[in-house]
Amino acid sequence: MVREIADADFEGLMKLYVQLHDNPFPKKDERVMAIWERVLADPDHHVIVCEEDGKIVSSCVCVIVPNLTHGQRPYAFIENVITDEKYRGRGLATACLDFARDIAVCENCYKIMLLTGSKKESTLRFYERAGYNKNDKTAFISWL
Known part of the structure; x- marks a missing residue:
């Protein structure tokens, strides 16, 4: 099932995020929970999840x-x-990206941008199969 995140999904999402760039599981303190509440309250911020057997995967x-x-x-x-x-x-992941595309279409967006830090050919081909191209723009990042 693909859907938008709900308040009760904090733990499940954070468990998944541990696999994203080896993120540590955050301490569920006042600062982190304030960020969580801000994300949930922002109508322009959509966290999309795919759930199987009650687990965010x-x-x-x-x-x-x-x-x-x-x-x-x-x-x-x-x-x-x-x-x-x-x-x-x-x-x-393709289902999540398709859900995001549907949101962007409903919001009348003229484009969707996606950046990846991966240099793996399999990852780049995955994004191309999902409808993204690496030819139209050049991305630059300044880390803060």
């Missing part, structure tokens, strides 16, 4: 960004694409 984030160009149509940004290593190769 895949996810991506889709943020809708208001915009003053392109006829004042917003754009979408995809981040934190992850599937539990035991569930990979089953189309779950």
Whole structure:
């Protein structure tokens, strides 16, 4: 089942995120929970999850960004694409990305952007099969 995150999904999402760049499981303190509440309350911040047998096994984030160009149509940004290593190769991340695309279409976005730090050919081919291309733009990052 693919859906948007709910308040009760904090633990499940954080367990999945441990596999994303070896993130440590965050301490469930006031600061972290304030971020969680902010994400849940933001109508432009969509955390999409795929759940199987009551466990969150895949996810991506889709943020809708208001915009003053392109006829004042917003754009979408995809981040934190992850599937539990035991569930990979089953189309779950693609289902999350398709759900994000549906949100972007409903929000009248003119484009969706996605960045990956992966250099693995299999990952790059996965994103291309999901409808993204690496030819139209050049990405630059300045880490803070």
